Amino acid sequence: MLNHDKQINIFLEQLVTYSVKDIVISPGSRSTPLVNNILKNKHLFNVHLVLDERSAGYFALGRSKISNKATVLICTSGTATLNYSPAIAESFYSKVPLIVITSDRPMHYRHTGSNQTLIQSDIYKNNINWFYDVPITDKTNFISNVAYKSVYLSENAPQGPVHINWQFEEPFTDKDFIKIKSNVRKNITDDKKMILDPEKLKLFLDMVVNKKGVIVVGSHKFENSEILELAKIVNWPIVADPLSNLRKSDYYENNTIIDTGDMIFREEDKRINSETIIHIGSLPVSKYISKNMEKANNHIFIEDSERIAHEFFEIDLHLLSLDIILNELKNQNNLFLNNHEKRNRYFKNLNNKARESINKNFSQIDEITYKKSIINNLPKNSIYISGNSLPIRILDIILNKCDDIRFIGNRGLSGIDGNISIASGISSITDNHVFLDLGDLAFIHDLGGLITAKRNAKNLTIIVNNNGGGQIFNLLPQSKDLVDFYDEWFITPHENINLSELSNSLKIRYFNPTKESELKKIINKEIKNNINIIEMNFKNTDYHNYNSHIKKVIENINFDE
Template sequence: MISTKKHIQQLAAILLAKEIDDVIISPGSRNGPLTHTFAGSNRFNCRNIVDERSAAYFALGLAQAKQKPVVIVCSSGTATLNYAPAIAEAFYLQVPLIVLTADRPDYWIDQAESQCIRQENIYQNFIKKEISLPLGESENELWYAARQINECLNTALCEAPAPVHINIPLEEPLHDLLDEQLSPVKIIETTDTRQLLAESALDELTAVFNKANKVLVLAGQQIPNPGLENQLSELASKTGAVVLKEHLANLDDSNFCGSIDTLMAALLEDRIEDFQPELLISFGGQFVSKSLKQFLRKYKPANHWHLSLAKEHFDTYQALTKVIPLNATDFFGQLLPKVSSQEKSYIQRWKNKEKQVNQLRDTFIGQASYSDLTVFDQLRKAIPENSVIHLGNSSPVRYGLICPPVKNAQYFGNRGTSGIDGPLSTAVGFASETTSINTIILGDLSFFYDSNALWNKYIHSNLRVVVINNRGGNIFGLIKGPGDSPAFQEHFFTENKFKAEGLARAFELDYFKAENATELSQALNNFYSPGQQKAALLEIFTDAEVNTTVFRELFKYVKQ
């Protein structure tokens, strides 16, 4: 049974024709025609999540896991506003969410009608395209709507993928049904093309590359890409270029440098100009490291090339000289055969410094007091190989990047907007589509903020939730400024006296806890045991003041 609304039938048919069949529905009445059609056609993978904010983040994680668009469907009014945080995150992570919002007809806007707000352009800063479907169902109106829907969906996937918004005004009756199948529809497709550098441009870039004695490549956040990893490894071996990456870049090659924050701290005590690049090449998403940004802004390269199919002018380091409209794989594929073999003093300098810093880091952690830092070291040793690891924002992602990565693991994190409001929901959505163990590590405030992530029936046995409970927002004790304020305790740190156990029980997760290193070791053995056949939550208690002291002492130690 599907809705009698012809626009809804047509929309559903176009989605299917483009192989977009995952739909996250939040219940409501105004979106009834959409719900009836998606669920009633029996051709969509429909999931129901009540909380729209959590639903949109769940869809974000699901889209990342499947590497294809996911549809989110909600009712009118403030339900649409609750999608906004996840849409913004998806926009900056370049994840194609298809946002369908039911609406009242425009003649009811601002007329004291229930669940009726101004929904057109509601996400205008965080979407690639928005359309509103017409109310009428004439032949011309259906043709017009089909053309717009095709264009909107094609836009979501071209160049830099991103969310798109289709607003759907609907008149009553909303729940009239037909016992019919969706009719075939005409599809407008876009043809995939591959962009290549013109020979003259390639020669120009090659000349600049070969002239530079110190080349630094910044690999930002991205999904795993083995082909690109091989290219970068060859580039480093052939030319001595340094590849800097964080865990979120999902690059494992030992030729690359990854201990960025501790490296930056150690460089301050060295001849820092020796590490200053002459040529900087960047691609991918954002870096977490603030110290890296400060280093490159102060010690600027003569040339900075940013690779972006969408021609984004990311001048993060205030040194941008060229935007190259290619993805990284195509760019390095063209550049590699052209560049000359060079002496390796620059990469050796970085690798020697990283080896020294890593030895100091490991020595320090081995003798440090029980704290968030030692907890993360225990965690990375306990998490199984070939896992998926989701790093929550604020202090968890920083500690996670200080410690070595888990072998053969994939790393994800909501670093588009870097908020604490949706990491758990995103991880739950991702885990629902995979069989690998998925571990989400987040702080106590982030966990309570996003606890509705567990309020659905798609929590699978492969989910492991790790809550670092330092009883507040410990990130504000680590960064300069807030800790010196009289308002620190109440308005920055925001002391938290609650525990996660009650919520774990309420949502039927197995619960583990640890308050010291011995208890943590025992808990981790059970938490990741093959016999643990149910989703589980591990709450780890640490002391915020000790955490701050240990964190700061680590960076003093590596500076020696």
């Protein structure tokens, strides 16, 4: 049996032991030893073939977003490895577990000019949790530890990608084969410290008791019930980002949920400022919420690792777990007698006023009207993936009291690339309906992802907002200064790309509703398994006055108590 086959068998046995089952392979020659051993033990894994490494990286990211387990990526040597880079960076900054295995030529080929030979050692070094370079050797006693560390350092806080660069020499295969053992034992998890340092508890209480504050929640990995319990104890409003999944109807009944923060916190009014901010999860989509947070005297971050999304705020206190602080606060209820009811009523009324103003002043923008209709008609338990740029900002504006839908974004680096591939990965791992909401440029950016979707998606509907290019650029101040070439070089319209013909060429179901009633019918009755594309055409002139609508929304909100 070849030495590398012995090593690979040990590695795969460890993956099985620690319940890592998802593997995404892109074809190539140098990765033959890995692929050969995986496919001979295919019954132990969920193996997917994705032709393009760039798409494969995002596809794996999508699977891990749902499973919260590491997905293994495997590719050949050379430029194939570089195509993983965008997905690895997104994985690192959004804290999603991946195990990336790049196949390589033996070390002595480096710096020789040999074909398909790249310096792959630690090639992703700024965007990974850990790296290991597996050499050409007959030793096997170190492989088990490499496997253990790759799983542990990928799946435990801070979750993220790890990179193994595995050198192989020819011959890649022989006729020997040993079936690997199936011995599923456990997940590799940290033992959480459940006792809070007394000094940290005192500092928390000093910054919270009898202080005016809010809990700002971005995308997070905690239980919503824990966040709601914390809000109930301290009796503070929750400023809920659209990706927090806290904008559910029943949450509003016993909590003060602010879902219009992007509008409210644009106003310079001292009554909406806080003494203390408790920040859970990632930064909010709205920069205006973040700017308001800067004004607080105290900043408490609850994040399970040292990689805190703190931007430019001072970190006055960092807690790793909600469980820890909740356990302590249950014995401190008598300290929270100042129940802030008046302030909660003020914020609740303010949120209602802002919601009324949004509904009144944004009714002229077709994209907002259509998006509301989509969300109101989504099948129960659907997953809604919001693209970056304008789609996530519109979602932030309209999302209010929405039940039985899970909202997901890609806000690690907030790029527009790889959206279709990520959605394909998510759709491949769930039987629920998956909806991807993205702009026309983001759709074009990941056309290769349509091949990945055709091969792997179960029930994916792609909603393409065709507004003639990147209309978010019309909202930026430089648009007024660069009029002569702004459309061509920034908005980048694309009249020569026909989505209907493109869909037909790939045998993808295509819809192009021109009325809201048609859109509702499509969502409720006409979308089918595998993949659907709904193209919605919007006038680009709708966005020229977008900022004016926002201004009117704010002007119509009465900030008086």
